[in-house]
Amino acid sequence: MMETDAGVSSMIMYEDESVDVRYLNGTQLQLSPCGGEFLLVKAADSSGHPLQPRDRVRQRTRFTISTYKAMIEAALAFRNKHASRPYLPEELIPPEHRKPFFTINLDVQWPDWSSCEAEQGPGGETIIRSEEGRAALILSPSGEEFSVEFTCSLSQSAQSFNRDPDGRDSPQQDDKLICQTTNKETREVHQPGGIYQSTTVVQHHSCFRHAPIWSYPLSLACHHRMARLSTPNVVRAEGMGDSAQADQKMNMSDAVSEERRSHLPQALPLTCPSLHRHRWKFKDPLAKNEQSDQDFPLELVKVMWCQGVTYRILSGAVSVVEVSPGDGSVIRSNGVLNTYFTHHQPDRQSGQVKELSYHLNNLPPDICRQDYSICSIVSRASRILTCYNQTKQSLKIPVTLSCLQEAKEVFPTDVATTADICSIYTVFILPKL
Numbered sequence: 301m302m303e304t305d306a307g308v309s310s311m312i313m314y315e316d317e318s319v320d321v322r323y324l325n326g327t328q329l330q331l332s333p334c335g336g337e338f339l340l341v342k343a344a345d346s347s348g349h350p351l352q353p354r355d356r357v358r359q360r361t362r363f364t365i366s367t368y369k370a371m372i373e374a375a376l377a378f379r380n381k382h383a384s385r386p387y388l389p390e391e392l393i394p395p396e397h398r399k400p401f402f403t404i405n406l407d408v409q410w411p412d413w414s415s416c417e418a419e420q421g422p423g424g425e426t427i428i429r430s431e432e433g434r435a436a437l438i439l440s441p442s443g444e445e446f447s448v449e450f451t452c453s454l455s456q457s458a459q460s461f462n463r464d465p466d467g468r469d470s471p472q473q474d475d476k477l478i479c480q481t482t483n484k485e486t487r488e489v490h491q492p493g494g495i496y497q498s499t500t501v502v503q504h505h506s507c508f509r510h511a512p513i514w515s516y517p518l519s520l521a522c523h524h525r526m527a528r529l530s531t532p533n534v535v536r537a538e539g540m541g542d543s544a545q546a547d548q549k550m551n552m553s554d555a556v557s558e559e560r561r562s563h564l565p566q567a568l569p570l571t572c573p574s575l576h577r578h579r580w581k582f583k584d585p586l587a588k589n590e591q592s593d594q595d596f597p598l599e600l601v602k603v604m605w606c607q608g609v610t611y612r613i614l615s616g617a618v619s620v621v622e623v624s625p626g627d628g629s630v631i632r633s634n635g636v637l638n639t640y641f642t643h644h645q646p647d648r649q650s651g652q653v654k655e656l657s658y659h660l661n662n663l664p665p666d667i668c669r670q671d672y673s674i675c676s677i678v679s680r681a682s683r684i685l686t687c688y689n690q691t692k693q694s695l696k697i698p699v700t701l702s703c704l705q706e707a708k709e710v711f712p713t714d715v716a717t718t719a720d721i722c723s724i725y726t727v728f729i730l731p732k733l
Contacts, residue, residue: 311378315600316702317650319379320581321371330580331375333702334572335387336361337455338372339580361439362389382603382612384511386501388454389566393499400495404453408435410517410560418524423628426525426649428517435564437514439521441646442653444507444630445622446518452501482672500655501565506622509614529651577703601688609672611681612690621685625672631658631681638685641678 307324314320319331326343340357357368364372373392382388396439408430411417419427424441435450453566505514507522572578581599604611610624620638623631643656658664660682663675 302650308374309606311375311605312601313379313382313603315602317379317383317602317704318581318702319375319634321378324492326493329371329375331361331379332572332578333704334568334574335376335379335383336570336572337575338364338375339542340368340371351478358378361387362391364392378605380501381504383503385565386452388452388499388501389455389570390497393454393497397499398454398497399499401451401453401498402495404496405562406566408432408450408562408564410520410562412560413520413523416520416524418521420528424648425610426521426528426644428521430517430562435517435562437517437521439518439525440630441508441628441648441651442630442644443522443525443646444632444644445505445624446507446510446514446521447502447504448514449500449502450564451498451636452564452567454497454499455570503565504610505616506612508620508622509616513564516559517562533597572703574703599689601684604684606680609677609680611684613685619688619692621681621688623677623681625677627671631678632673633681633685638682641681643674 308469309322309324311322312320317333319329319335321331323329323343328341330341332338335613338359338361340359342355342357344354345352359365359368361372361376369392376387376392376581377726380388409432410430416428419429421427421438426439427436428439435448437446437448468732499618505511507518510518561594600615601611601613602615603613608626610626612622612624614622616622618635620633620635622633627629629643629645631641631643634642639660641658641660643658645654645656647654658674658678660678666673666675
């Protein structure tokens with residue numbers, strides 16, 4: 301009988317957004333890029349013959365049996381945290397996490413600079429909320445990573461989706477016209493086509509490179525964070541009075557009204573239209589040295605979780621690796637000089653961030669009772685980045701499209717960088733000459 305509480309050894313999301321979960325007992329779980337199907341390879345039977353094949357279970361994710369439900373929920377939570385679009389089947393969303401609503405609107409409006417009031421979290425986070433209250437951006441104390449929380453409708457059947465004028469998929473809202481009689485007058489009014497279900501989705505991103513839809517609220521959060529940590533004279537434009545600054549902010553907010561609007565990620569459909577594109581990655585069951593710490597896949601990795609530490613590859617002309625040890629700090633490789641790493645450590649008391657530089661060949665030794673080993677984390681991050689670059693330059697990358705890519709043209713990764721945020725920040729802060 302399969303144990304659902306088996307310890308997780310590692311979790312990997314590849315660039316095609318498929319997920320590979322390895323367990324300490326040898327079990328392997330894989331999710332398709334769309335999240336709609338999984339393949340479970342059970343651990344080898346210790347009493348069986350070495351050549352006996354391992355049992356495999358392939359099912360639709362939403363129809364998983366209770367034996368594997370806890371494993372699927374954990375893998376799906378990891379996927380939705382780092383994927384571009386979540387997969388949210390109603391069968392795997394607890395009732396207490398679902399809430400009904402009548403209208404679906406994927407657009408949210410963020411506050412302008414003159415009226416934005418940022419919140420400060422208990423750990424020093426900077427929180428920006430949308431005007432409708434359906435989305436929030438939480439900037440970490442280090443200022444190097446952020447998370448977003450937004451209300452998202454649950455996954456629906458493919459027939460429930462249509463195309464809006466911009467070419468984007470959107471849930472179809474079948475409003476009905478009904479006759480309503482009041483005071484001997486009859487008029488036609490719209491009635492909602494039905495009640496939808498929604499839930500709250502949490503995604504994690506890097507400030508160094510992220511989706512452009514978060515650029516504006518992130519620039520707001522960065523501004524308020526710097527204002528809190530700096531003196532008023534530094535934040536205010538030199539030589540400008542309060543009234544002049546207010547007039548300037550009003551003009552700026554009018555100029556960027558379109559930038560204040562974000563189109564939230566939408567849940568994927570319940571059923572994948574390209575099941576034939578699902579492919580599964582497995583190692584030879586007779587291969588030696590299958591230790592998770594040294595087992596780096598020959599695929600393009602997007603995110604890897606191992607021993608409580610998250611490693612994120614930020615792909616680009618010069619790819620970098622970013623590490624979140626779990627204590628609020630961030631370790632990142634330095635671009636072309638990828639043997640150098642910078643450790644951004646926030647101070648909980650002052651809020652200031654201390655930056656430490658490491659070299660791969662001269663890492664600090666482990667100290668007794670420290671939360672984690674910097675030497676181990678940086679060494680593993682370097683190996684992950686090296687394998688990523690080697691795989692990207694080799695001919696081993698599959699040329700077949702994933703199920704998520706088949707229905708759309710493949711464009712270069714559309715991400716915003718820290719430089720983009722700085723340019724937005726400069727437009728709003730610096731006075732006109």
